[in-house]
Amino acid sequence: MAEISFPLPDLGEGLIEATVLDWLVSPGDQVERNQPLVELETSKSALELPSPQAGKVIRIHGAPGETINVGEPLVVFEVPDNTAGIVGTVPKDDAPKRRVRLSAVLDED
Amino acid sequence: MSESTTALLEAGARDEQSVKLSMQQALNRALDEILSTDPKTVVFGEDCGQLGGVFRITDGLQAKHGESRVFDTPLAESGILGMSVGLAMAGFHPIPEVQFDGFAYPAINQIVCQIARMNYRSRGTLPMPITLRVPSFGGIRAPEHHGESLEALFAHVPGLKVVSPSDPHDAYHLLKYAASRPDPVIFMEPKSRYWQKGDVDTSDAGPLTGARIVRPGRHLTLVAWGAMVARCLQVAELAAEDGIDVEVLDLRWLKPIDAEALATSVGKTRRAVVVHEAPLTSGLGAEVAQLITQSCFDTLKAPVERVTGFDVPYPSGDLEDEYIPNIDRILLGIQRVLEYRRG
The missing domain is CATH 3.40.50.920 (Rossmann fold)
Structure with missing residues (x-):
């Protein structure tokens, strides 16, 4: 298993930090991509942050009321080692299939 | 001690050196060891630092070896390879990554006109000990520019060496070998084989040159x-x-x-x-x-x-x-x- 850290992303509009309002997941939860992770409040608005990926949440950073800077760790996921890269899929090593058969008279001269 | 017992013990000792790794893990371990043993090595590319690479090849290396040795670059391959030239001139051993084969095209000028011939141009005074890692070939259902096979292009350029491992054992040892060379090496990693595991004997590389x-x-x-x-x-x-x-x-x-x-x-x-x-x-x-x-x-x-x-x-x-x-x-x-x- 591998750990992947998800830092607080740049929320735009020049915001450099956000305050945790409420966690929507707990350590141990299996989450899907785009599932809401946490409610945050910035100086502009409150928002729900979706998960960037599927995986098991193993750590969360920041109790409700605490402020986190952009780029600081927010969530750590645990994912299987054979998880695909960000682009593409992991190819399956299927049993080889064939239609062509070989026929040859091998003259062993 | 009987002969068979000795043989068994030797086999056991060998087994301890043999680990089951995916090519992804084997390359990561090789880079970690290169960074640990060669203080002149620097590893960099798009998402290579904080993220650990889109294929996790540089996973954990920035945390372990620091931001000055493992770092992210802007999305500009000509800059990644141009910087490699300067670093090599200054005595470093760069291991840059272009994130995907098709992203090497914007850096062809730096690779062909600078990296490949700097040693020749400078009469041997400016060698380019650069190992360019290129996740290569197709097979992972990726979009355009993510499945190209550039070996003939690179092999045609005098001054470049080109290698492609096919299994985790060779990936581990050939990367370490390539990084130890004084010449630029294009290291083509078959990305569709990143996840399959195989035995890696870390103590016995076997022959590292040739087929x-x-x-x-x-x-x-x-x-x-x-x-x-x-x-x-x-x-x-x-x-x-x-x-x-x-x-x-x-x-x-x-x-x-x-x-x-x-x-x-x-x-x-x-x-x-x-x-x-x-x-x-x-x-x-x-x-x-x-x-x-x-x-x-x-x-x-x-x-x-x-x-x-x-x-x-x-x-x-x-x-x-x-x-x-x-x-x-x-x-x-x-x-x-x-x-x-x-x-």
Whole structure:
């Protein structure tokens, strides 16, 4: 298993930090991509942050009321080692299939 | 102590050095060891630092070795390779990454006009000990520019060495070897093989130059590299069902090519098929066919066959199974060689 850290992303509009309002997941939860992770409040608005990926949440950073800077760790996921890269899929090593058969008279001269 | 006990103990000691790793993990471990032992090494590229690379090859390396040795770059391959030139001139040993094969095109000027010939241009005073890691070839259903086979392009450039490992053991040792060389090496990682595990003997690299016989056989030699080696091994097993004993030669080094290994193998089997994902025309298969013909012309039973990708841009993921040589196309190539009779 591998750990992947998800830092607080740049929320735009020049915001450099956000305050945790409420966690929507707990350590141990299996989450899907785009599932809401946490409610945050910035100086502009409150928002729900979706998960960037599927995986098991193993750590969360920041109790409700605490402020986190952009780029600081927010969530750590645990994912299987054979998880695909960000682009593409992991190819399956299927049993080889064939239609062509070989026929040859091998003259062993 | 009896002889058999000694043998068992030795086998046990060897086993401790042998670990099961994916190629992804093997490359990560190799980079970690290179960074630990060579203080001049720097590893960088798009997402190589904080994220650990889109394929996790540099995972954890920034945290361990620091932001000055493992770092992210802007999305500008010409800058990544241009910076490599400067770092090499200043005495560093850069290991840059271009995130995907097709992203190497914007850096061709730096690779061909600077990296490949700086040592020559400076009469040996400015060597370029750069190992350029390129996740290469297709097979992962990725979009355009993510599945290209650039080996013939790089192999054509004097001053570059080109290598592609086919399994985790070779990936681990060849990367360490490439990084220890004074010359620039293009290190083509077969991305469709990143996740398959294999035994890596960390203590015994075996030969690091030249080609490698991965399956001995008597009737025909399949020549391949990168991801096609695993496919050719499958084909060899299927051919054995039909009574054809196929030898599989993993070329590994695509520049320089191990002409002697080709001569030895095909000198024995007298038949050869070369397999690659890259398009047919001016692909490396032509070079391999010529080297075989040069050394084995008098004993060859048939012209060397090529089973390759097609002369079209690399297709989208839905079509890549039609593009990359599949088992049946390779078997048909073998059949054409077996059927050939001198006129």
